[in-house]
Every structure is written in structure tokens, then in C-alpha cells.
Amino acid sequence: MSAPAGAGRLVVCATPIGNLEDVTPRVLRALDEADVVACEDTRHTRRLLDRHGVRASTVSLHEHNEDARAAELLARIAAGETVALVSDAGMPVVSDPGGRLVAAARDAGLPVEALPGASAPVTAIATAGLPADAWRFVGFLPRRADELLATLRQPETTVAFESPKRLVASLRAIAGEDPGRPVAVCRELTKLHEEVVRGPAGDVAERFAATGVRGEITLVVAGVTPEAAEGVDLAAAVDATRRLVEDGARARTAARVVAELTGLGANELYRALHEDA
Structure with a gap:
């Protein structure tokens, strides 16, 4: 879809x-030239702008107001203005607000430009010392251990964000399956008290x-061997599903529970259960 005549642009910074x-320097120039900077937290972004002498108008855009704010910002872009989008840290959209605004701008045929820079996942994988070829x-990691x-x-290798309050529980869950599995806890990356364990x-x-544990945590976990990733015993999983059904669980519920514990597909377990019946 071509951009409307006279349209401005959305710059993801x-x-x-x-x-x-x-x-x-490219991001600072974009922020300085933007008609408005859409921020996850305007107070947080203001510290960055003031540090670099950028006098920019700001407006909040966060998970609770993104739908309503997106309509307002799209209208401004369509009218010829430049909107810069930032989050509190790193690249907007990546586990941060902004995805709905970017999608809406693309759907409307409005120009979208992304300016690369700091990224916690990329920084963590670069410093963790774990395999990074794939x-x-x-x-954010799921809260439930299964x-x-x-x-x-x-x-x-998996890179994820984790809360300091849940880090130990998550590491213990990993260790419960394989205590020797290599991990790297990357804490407070690029800050004064940066630490990689x-x-x-x-x-x-x-x-x-x-x-x-304190601070912002990015967790890097080495992958399992292909044999371990694929080595779940289907017969044992089906037997566990059958025993849950015999104890009164509904077949689909039992299949879903066992699937969550083994990584197998719930539909695969459900079909296998009925094929063996």
C-alpha cells in the first residue's frame, strides 16, 4: 500500500x-526532529532527552492506552507529522508497547522506519559465552514450572527476561530436570553494577x-541435545494420560496436562489415547 500524499512517518527508535x-546519533537526531515522541513513560524518557539536550514534545503510549493513543498518532502521521516511538529501554515492540501502533501504521500504508540500537537480548547472547549460532x-518466561x-x-539457546523475584525458582526448575545445564544470568546489563553469572x-x-537478586535480569539457557528435545517417551506419556482418565479426568484435559509436562502435542496424545483404546 502506498503512503497517502503528504503523510509523515513513524520512526521506531x-x-x-x-x-x-x-x-x-541517528536516534538522537530523529528524536530532536520529531513532532512528538511517544514514550512508555514520559518521565523516564525525559531523562534521556535532557541528558543529550533534546527538546522534544512527548506523549505517553503504554500497554493500557495504546489502542486509543494509536488512533491519535496515526491521524497526526497522516497529516504530515513525524512521530518517534520509544520504550523505556531497548527496542520498542520487543516485549514492550508499540506493536499495535506499528501494525496500524503498516495497515494504513504510512511510512515506518526502525532505527537500531541497544537490545538486552542481543547484548546478553553476546556476553553469555553460550552457543549463539542458533x-x-x-x-518473559512462563511462571508455571511445567x-x-x-x-x-x-x-x-534460549534468551528470556525474568523477574528477580522468580529467578531462583526458575533456575531450580531447570536444575530439577538437569542440574548441569549451562545458564548465564545477565544482570543490570550496561549499568554500573553489571554482572554475568x-x-x-x-x-x-x-x-x-x-x-x-536485584535489578533487570536477562537469562540465557543453553539448548538441550536434539536427542533430549525429541526423546520424550510417547508410550509413557500416553500411559500417563490414560491413568489420569481412569482416575476421572476428561480425556482432553488429561492430554493437555501431560502435554504441558512433556512438550508433546495435546492433540497427538489425545489421538494416541483413542487409537490404543
């Missing part, structure tokens, strides 16, 4: 994840259980 010097970012383990039961999941879990 990466901002520092900690150190305020980690912002590109890796994936999954956002869902967490299913998420991590993959052959490639790398080692077996069990050891790292007990280290943070003893010292406590």
Missing part, C-alpha cells in the same frame, strides 16, 4: 538499556538463593 551513552528470544520447562526444551543451573540457582 532503540534507546539505551541502562547506560545513557548507548544511543546512536538462538531464540521468548520474552510451562517453563516445555519452553526451554529446545535444541537452540555463568555455570550449571543448579550451582547458579543456589548462588542467587544465598545472595539474593
Whole structure:
């Protein structure tokens, strides 16, 4: 879809994840030239703007107001204005607000430009010392241990955000399946108290259980072997599903529970259960 005549543009700007010097001249120029900067938290962004002498008008755009604010900002872009989009840290949209605004601008045929820069997942994978030839970012880890383990039961390295309050529990869940699984806890990246703790999941879990955890956490977890990723015993999983049904569970509910614990597909278990009946 071609842009409407006279339209402005949406500029998606990466901002520092900690150190305020980690912002590109191109981003600073875009922020300075924008008619308005859409911020996750205007007070937080104002510190960055003031540090670099950028006098820009700001407006809030966060998870609670994005739908309403997007309509307002799209109208301004269509009228010829430039809107710069930032989040509190890193690249907007990546586990941060902005995705709905970008999608709406694309759907409307309005110009969208992304300016790269600091990124916690990329910084973590670069400094963790774990395999980086194939890796994936999954956002925030699930809270439930079974869902967490299913998420991590993959052959490639996984990068995720984790709350300091849940880090030890997550590491212990990983260690419960494989205490020697390599992990790296990347804490306060680019900040004064940056720390990377790398080692077996069990050891790292007990280290943070003893010292406590503070700050922003990016967790890097080595992948499992392809054999381990694919080595779930289907027959045993089907048998576990059958025993749940015999104890009174509905077949689909039992299949879903076992699927969450094993990483197998619920539909696969449900079909296998009935084929063996």
C-alpha cells in the first residue's frame, strides 16, 4: 500500500538499556526532529532527552492506552507529522508497547522506519559465552514450572527476561530436570553494577538463593541435545494420560496436562489415547 500524499512517518527508535551513552546519533537526531515522541513513560524518557539536550514534545503510549493513543498518532502521521516511538529501554515492540501502533501504521500504508540500537537480548547472547549460532528470544518466561520447562526444551539457546523475584525458582526448575545445564544470568546489563553469572543451573540457582537478586535480569539457557528435545517417551506419556482418565479426568484435559509436562502435542496424545483404546 502506498503512503497517502503528504503523510509523515513513524520512526521506531532503540534507546539505551541502562547506560545513557548507548544511543546512536541517528536516534538522537530523529528524536530532536520529531513532532512528538511517544514514550512508555514520559518521565523516564525525559531523562534521556535532557541528558543529550533534546527538546522534544512527548506523549505517553503504554500497554493500557495504546489502542486509543494509536488512533491519535496515526491521524497526526497522516497529516504530515513525524512521530518517534520509544520504550523505556531497548527496542520498542520487543516485549514492550508499540506493536499495535506499528501494525496500524503498516495497515494504513504510512511510512515506518526502525532505527537500531541497544537490545538486552542481543547484548546478553553476546556476553553469555553460550552457543549463539542458533538462538531464540521468548520474552518473559512462563511462571508455571511445567510451562517453563516445555519452553526451554529446545535444541537452540534460549534468551528470556525474568523477574528477580522468580529467578531462583526458575533456575531450580531447570536444575530439577538437569542440574548441569549451562545458564548465564545477565544482570543490570550496561549499568554500573553489571554482572554475568555463568555455570550449571543448579550451582547458579543456589548462588542467587544465598545472595539474593536485584535489578533487570536477562537469562540465557543453553539448548538441550536434539536427542533430549525429541526423546520424550510417547508410550509413557500416553500411559500417563490414560491413568489420569481412569482416575476421572476428561480425556482432553488429561492430554493437555501431560502435554504441558512433556512438550508433546495435546492433540497427538489425545489421538494416541483413542487409537490404543
